[in-house]
Amino acid sequence: xxxxxxxxxxxxxxxxxxxxxxxxxxxxxxxxxxxxxxxxxxxxxxxxxxxxxxxxxxxxxxxxxxxxxxxxxxxxxxxxxxxxxxxxxxxxxxxxxxxxxxxxxxxxxxxxxxxxxxxxxxxxxxxxxxxxxxxxxxxxxxxxxxxxxxxxxxxxxxxxxxxxxxxxxxxxxxxxxxxxxxxxxxxxxxxxxxxxxxxxxxxxxxxxxxxxxxxxxxxxxxxxxxxxxxxxxxxxxxxxxxxxxxxxxxxxxxxxxxxxxxxxxxxxxxxxxxxxxxxxxxxxxxxxxxxxxxxxxxxxxxxxxxxxxxxxxxxxxxxxxxxxxxxxxxxxxxxxxxxxxxxxxxxxxxxxxxxxxxxxxxxxxxxxxxxxxxxxxxxxxxxxxxxxxxxxxxx
Numbered sequence: 001x002x003x004x005x006x007x008x009x010x011x012x013x014x015x016x017x018x019x020x021x022x023x024x025x026x027x028x029x030x031x032x033x034x035x036x037x038x039x040x041x042x043x044x045x046x047x048x049x050x051x052x053x054x055x056x057x058x059x060x061x062x063x064x065x066x067x068x069x070x071x072x073x074x075x076x077x078x079x080x081x082x083x084x085x086x087x088x089x090x091x092x093x094x095x096x097x098x099x100x101x102x103x104x105x106x107x108x109x110x111x112x113x114x115x116x117x118x119x120x121x122x123x124x125x126x127x128x129x130x131x132x133x134x135x136x137x138x139x140x141x142x143x144x145x146x147x148x149x150x151x152x153x154x155x156x157x158x159x160x161x162x163x164x165x166x167x168x169x170x171x172x173x174x175x176x177x178x179x180x181x182x183x184x185x186x187x188x189x190x191x192x193x194x195x196x197x198x199x200x201x202x203x204x205x206x207x208x209x210x211x212x213x214x215x216x217x218x219x220x221x222x223x224x225x226x227x228x229x230x231x232x233x234x235x236x237x238x239x240x241x242x243x244x245x246x247x248x249x250x251x252x253x254x255x256x257x258x259x260x261x262x263x264x265x266x267x268x269x270x271x272x273x274x275x276x277x278x279x280x281x282x283x284x285x286x287x288x289x290x291x292x293x294x295x296x297x298x299x300x301x302x303x304x305x306x307x308x309x310x311x312x313x314x315x316x317x318x319x320x321x322x323x324x325x326x327x328x329x330x331x332x333x334x335x336x337x338x339x340x341x342x343x344x345x346x347x348x349x350x351x352x353x354x355x356x357x358x359x360x361x362x363x364x365x366x367x368x369x370x371x372x373x374x375x376x377x378x379x380x381x382x383x384x385x386x387x388x389x390x391x392x393x394x395x
Contacts, residue, residue, distance in 0.1 A: 016263035017140020020343070023268035024275040024367075031276035043273055056221075064273045065350060068266045070217055070231040075262045076165045077235025078255045085240050088159040097311055097320030098156055102163035104310025105338050106131040109302030113294035123291050126352040128171045129362060130298025130369065132344035135161040136263060138337045141374050145381050150325030157334050160307065168344050169232055176351040177225045184223035188230070191216035195237035202243050206250040209238050226351060267343055274346045277363040286361060291353075295345070295365025300372045303339035308332050333380035339373030341366055 030039045043061040050056055058066070089095040109130035117123035138157060142149065194212045203209070213234030221227035239249030286292070311331060314320030323331065349362030 012260075012263070014140045014143030016136045016267070017138075017143070019264050019268050020134075020136050020271050021140070023271040024342070027272045027274075027276040028279075031278045032280060036278060039276055061273055064270055065347070066221060066227045069270055069347065070228045071258065072231070072262050072266050072270070073169065073228040074213075074231030074235045075255065075258050076162075076169070077232035078238065078251055078258075079162055080166055080232075081236055081238075082240060082251060082255065083159065083162055088155050089162070094321065095159065097314050097323070098159035099163055100314040100320055101156075101307045101311040101335070101338075102160050102167060104306035104308075104313075105133070105160070105164065105303050105335070106167050106306070108306030108309070109298035112302040113298040116294040116297065117290045120290060122358075123294070126291060126295065126349060126362065128168070128175065129345050129349045129352060129366065130295050130302060130339075130341060131164075131171070132168050132341045132348060133161045133164040133303070133338045134340050134342040134344060134370070135165070136267060137340040137342050137370065137374065141337055141340070141378050142334070142381070144378065149330065149381065150323060152323035153326045153330055153334055156323045156326075156331075157337065160338060164338075165344065168348065169229065172226050172348065172351065173229055176348070180224040181222060184219050185225070188216050188219035188223060188225075191219060192233055192237075195234060199237045199239055202239075204239060204242060204249055206238070206254055209234060209250070270343060270347075274350060275363060275367065277360060277367065281360070282364065287364065289361060291358060291361040292365030292368065295341075295349075295362065296369035296372070299339040299341050299345070299366070299369030300376075303341075303373065304332065304335040307335035307338045311335070327384055329384040330381060333377050333384055336373055336377035336380055339377070340370045341373075342370045345370070 027039075030036065043059065045060050046057055047060055047063055048055050048057040049063075083089040088098070110127045113130050114124060114127050117126070135158065138161060139154070142154060142157060191212050195209060195216070198208055198212070213230065216233060217227055217230035220230040235251075238251045238254065240251045241247065242249050308331060311320065312328075315322050326334075345366045346363065349366060350359065353359050353362055
């Protein structure tokens, strides 16, 4: 998950994307095989953690979506903080292009989805589903062309995806919450205050933050706000710099330690648990219904239009800089890759539509839109790289 621009970093992101793809394909195969009932039974099994009366009992699917994905969001929080202080988002002028592009890439897909589902109040709950970009998948596709694309284009895509993740976090916090427990929220606030106190006191060990973060997670889980947001809150409190000038705090070490676990275990497990779409149960009406059509068009059409249109406007007005060495076609191809929503789109879809019937439609729309975006984005980038190589040989 760590956005590196070195060959090793890109290769790891590519491998993570392939692992994620493999988990999703395996889930689809099992969900459409005689193993389907065993797959569904496994995800619906109840698992208890802790000892009564201090125990939590949840289905396996909920432990994955509420528990493991909290670690994913914790890593996202670490990445956002590092990028904002030291990385691609620390330079205001350089950061403007991915920020504006990401905003366009969230607004336009949401508008497309809303326009298709305007007459259905229930379906409108899914307006944010096509507003997300999957870092692992998008970078995995781009990594296949790593030597033929300018490095600045990869930095743009990674920064764009991180801003996109931040937008998704805010959307989840403000729009996808259940009935709130004020007591649980108050206790979570006490825990967050404790995290801030640790930071202000210059505590450089990771374990006190993680211990209080676990308490915050439990409180948020019981509050009605989605528990994964506790991971982000904990991450933002962890120091990036050490107490001595030029030294690192625990954030860098935690990010490096967690990144392979999240990329190669947690996110693939999430994909395996949530991508199991049973195709035999789908009718023509299901395929052409408003929810999957809205999601697919939002990802495949809305994302590139929003990202590219907003980016071009930023460049034309001088607010943003064109990625060095990139062509307009390559910028557009990268915008198309932004339509690979997958992990975050499925996650938001699970929050918007917890019922099984609608969740199947969400999976269909996310898989269709993401697959089309990956294929077409790859083709556009291949053609753009080939055209540039041809022109350079002519000269």
